[in-house]
Amino acid sequence: MKFVIATLPGDGIGPEITEQACAVLNKVGQLYGHSFEFKEYLVGGAAIDKVGEPLPAETLAGCLASDSVLLGAVGGPKWDNLTGDIRPEQALLGLRGELGLYANLRPAVLYEALRDACLLRPDLIGDGIDIMVVRELTGGIYFGDSGRRQGPNGEEAYDTELYSEMEVERIARTAFEIAMKRNKRVTNVDKANVLESSRLWRSVVLRVAEDYPEVELNHLYVDNASMQLIRDPHQFDVIVTTNMFGDILSDEASMITGSIGMLPSASLGEGRFGMYEPIHGSAPDIAGLDKANPIATILSAAMMLRYSFDLEAEAQAVENAVIQVLDAGYRTGDIFSPGMKLVSCKEMGTLIAEALK
Numbered sequence: 001m002k003f004v005i006a007t008l009p010g011d012g013i014g015p016e017i018t019e020q021a022c023a024v025l026n027k028v029g030q031l032y033g034h035s036f037e038f039k040e041y042l043v044g045g046a047a048i049d050k051v052g053e054p055l056p057a058e059t060l061a062g063c064l065a066s067d068s069v070l071l072g073a074v075g076g077p078k079w080d081n082l083t084g085d086i087r088p089e090q091a092l093l094g095l096r097g098e099l100g101l102y103a104n105l106r107p108a109v110l111y112e113a114l115r116d117a118c119l120l121r122p123d124l125i126g127d128g129i130d131i132m133v134v135r136e137l138t139g140g141i142y143f144g145d146s147g148r149r150q151g152p153n154g155e156e157a158y159d160t161e162l163y164s165e166m167e168v169e170r171i172a173r174t175a176f177e178i179a180m181k182r183n184k185r186v187t188n189v190d191k192a193n194v195l196e197s198s199r200l201w202r203s204v205v206l207r208v209a210e211d212y213p214e215v216e217l218n219h220l221y222v223d224n225a226s227m228q229l230i231r232d233p234h235q236f237d238v239i240v241t242t243n244m245f246g247d248i249l250s251d252e253a254s255m256i257t258g259s260i261g262m263l264p265s266a267s268l269g270e271g272r273f274g275m276y277e278p279i280h281g282s283a284p285d286i287a288g289l290d291k292a293n294p295i296a297t298i299l300s301a302a303m304m305l306r307y308s309f310d311l312e313a314e315a316q317a318v319e320n321a322v323i324q325v326l327d328a329g330y331r332t333g334d335i336f337s338p339g340m341k342l343v344s345c346k347e348m349g350t351l352i353a354e355a356l357k
């Protein structure tokens with residue numbers, strides 16, 4: 001089969017990690033008889049530097065004309081002092097909104113080989129950790145009305161959390177559908193004791209749950225959820241939550257799986273089109289040093305094979321190749337522990353491509 005993939009390397013370590021994910025996809029193509037055509041576009045700070053805006057129209061059009069999108073990361077200190085609407089991170093919100101990608105799937109899996117990299121006590125890890133965070137991606141406080149104004153005590157700034165029933169219903173349905181294919185447990189995370197938007201959110205989740213009687217549903221306030229993730233991660237199967245709470249909780253979940261460099265994500269809307277990216281940022285502190293862990297991006301490419309291209313065997317082949325390389329003791333700096341073999345970003349990508357069967 002033939003697929004067109006828009007690649008958006010972006011800033012910092014973005015180009016290094018996307019290069020490795022593309023190399024792995026090319027190897028999948030060779031082994032399984034598919035052709036992946038990569039079309040590269042500007043995004044983030046790199047786009048601001050070249051054309052003055054973080055999400056050029058050509059990039060958006062290129063994404064819309066592709067079968068899926070692979071994104072590295074955007075942002076960095078060079079662009080930190082720009083104003084709100086021309087910051088690199090605006091490109092992410094623009095892409096998610098314009099492409100209608102309302103469901104962000106963030107699996108947090110602790111690989112057996114990385115038990116040592118996990119910050120939790122061994123008795124808390126038990127027989128492993130496997131959580132799917134389902135984060136709403138095109139609503140809430142990141143998309144609500146925001147601004148500045150003069151108030152009695154000087155300048156004021158505000159951001160608004162707003163959710164419609166439709167927005168909550170579709171993300172809740174996504175979470176319940178995923179839970180049906182996993183361990184049939186959904187934890188809804190909100191702040192219904194304080195926020196009106198959370199009270200609407202919870203009532204809609206409860207309504208959707210009636211269509212999934214086999215799924216066990218519980219509710220946690222976000223402050224409790226952030227504590228429970230560390231105290232007893234095994235209680236979670238699927239977590240469904242808002243844009244901002246999901247952003248924060250999935251970073252927290254990443255640390256119990258070893259490193260933020262391990263966590264992939266898929267952003268989906270209606271249909272098969274999706275955008276795939278690691279959950280981490282552009283890591284300016286290690287950019288250009290060939291030190292970044294490319295596994296989160298490579299696993300994002302595996303999610304692309306699964307969700308956008310319906311190539312389950314190929315997706316599993318990539319995931320198995322990652323496990324094989326980790327089992328053989330190869331580690332980038334972020335997941336390194338004594339006795340392991342330290343490798344660069346490029347070497348890790350090559351090892352995974354070579355391990356593919």
Ligand code: NAD
Pocket residue numbers: 013072073074075076077089092260261262277278279280281282283284285286291292293294296334
């Ligand atoms: P970050 O995720 O870039 O980095 C946090 C820490 O994790 C750093 O020490 C970094 O070296 C390390 N790290 C991250 N990814 C790694 C990898 N693959 N391998 C090894 N180590 C890795 O977060 P930050 O420092 O808060 O943000 C840096 C920039 O990235 C900011 O401009 C921020 O706005 C942007 N950002 C972008 C995205 C995105 O593009 N989706 C997400 C988050 C942050």
